[in-house]
Amino acid sequence: MIEPALPPACYTDDKWFELEQHRIFGRLWLFAGLTQQLATENSFVARELGGVPVLVQNLGGELRAFRNSCAHRGMPLQVAPCGTRRLICPYHGWAYNDDGSLRGVPNAKIYNMCDATKESIRLQSYALTTVGNFVFVNLSPNPLPIAEQFSEDLLRILREVSPYFAPDVSYTHFACNYDWKLNFENVLDWNHAQFVHSQTLAPLLQIESSGTFSAVESNQSKLFLEGSPLADIVFSGDAPLAGKVALKDVSRIGRSSMPYSARWFSSLFEEPCDRGAFFACNIFPNVNFGSIHGESFYLQQYVPTAAGRIDYHSWVFTTKLKARVPPQPHLLWGIHHAEKRVIDEDAVLLTALQKSLQAADSIGLMGDHEATLHAMGRWYMQELSEEGAA
Known part of the structure; x- marks a missing residue:
């Protein structure tokens, strides 16, 4: 088990919020x-x-x-x-x-x-x-040079997947009453999916009896197979439990199995880039981007507006449509509706967690599988605590 790196005040106190605005959002x-x-x-x-x-x-x-x-x-x-x-x-x-x-x-x-x-x-x-x-x-x-903030593998994924994006985007934004760090920790916390999203996201994934996601077996990827542009990508493993944390290691990239079956809209697309898989890029400080089969993409950003409050921005879009297929606004609406349902499932619990932290003296233990959350907290304290900033 791991002792948490961040005290509750980091999620609730105006002093920490002001430091974040200057040392994180004013610099990165x-x-x-x-x-x-x-x-x-x-x-x-x-x-x-x-x-x-x-x-x-x-x-x-x-x-x-x-x-x-x-x-x-x-x-x-x-x-x-x-x-x-x-x-x-x-x-x-x-x-x-x-x-x-x-x-x-x-x-x-x-x-x-x-x-x-x-x-x-x-x-x-x-x-x-x-x-x-x-x-x-x-x-x-x-x-700072952007290569100091993000690994070359993360930057390569963003570059190589972009040519598959369709031009039409569905966008919305709304307010949530919890801290931005809770949202970033949540997207790093793969273990919550089977409990919080048991009727939405989890049934789409392939989860081992141990609770971990299954490795990808699909041979339909245009990005990650041998001979493809990203064949040599190294996906993020568990972060080390001690030592100084590099900024570029706080962002994470992962990919897991998602059994594929064609849906009513699948025939509308040019060949998608990653059928049979789900990949996600957790882009520090406050972005989550990913793909479902390479057919649709989601992009989430949680912008802090006060201690314990964010503006949540959400985009969804699809891979490119075939040449003679007209724009599909109803399809984007349906995908975004499903995406918002998953976001809301998280938001209910993160709002409750934020309220709990307001009156807490400390935070409970973390499991070894939450080493990536712990590493983010260690980097935060390196940069914002009086000792780390000295």
Whole structure:
């Protein structure tokens, strides 16, 4: 058995929340959106990341990230969570160039600005990078290389699976009353699936009598078989129980057996990338991405808004449809409905756990199989505790 690495206060106390915003979300690469949502000129996604309003927009065919705040009065330049609209403030019409510099001001004479002032005005920008179809933003003025945050195997999976994504995405977001770390620990905790999701996810998986997931036996993968692009991927094993934890080892990748049988929509797809399997990427600090048979994909992000509270963002999409098959919004709705049911099963228990931690002096024991959760907690204390930050 393992003693937990984190005290209850890390999940409930405002002091820890403020440290997280600065030392984790203000420093690491954060998922901001999918390129499918940003494919056309002036398409955008507007997010709050690390307490900062962030705008990612397609400008001149290039993705750029800015603080979603007009230089005039701080009004959000884009009010909707996503859409297509020029880079113009909706409040007083100030317009910006692709690089964030000021392009024009309606009724310019009433502001009494000199030319030098106009030329100095620009939006605050942030570092942005794409990994396949995944868009990441870093709020730090000196961002660390993304290869220091994520292993090359994880980055390779994101790149190689992206060409299979269909362009249409179903997206929703909602609030939950529990800490973001509980959600990340939950996706690392494979053992909970057969108990919490006994009627939803667990029946799709193949679980051994020992309680572990069965190894994949499918020979239909386009990604992981010998001769395929990811044949040499090393999936995450149990984390070591002691020693310093590297940041790139906090994120995890796994793959397990999922017996395949064709469903009513299977014939609509081009050949999926991973039939007979379920793979998942637990992307620290707050993203869970995975595939069911390579036919459908889920993407979850849990953005902290306060101690013990998150905004939960959920995307689902399918693999590419055959050439003459029209978009299938009803299929996306059905997949997303099933995905939300699984999320809700977790949310009921994580909300109860959050309430329990509020009055707790300590947390109970952890099993050896929860070494990955323990490693995440050790990394957290390395970075945020007074001893670790010294």
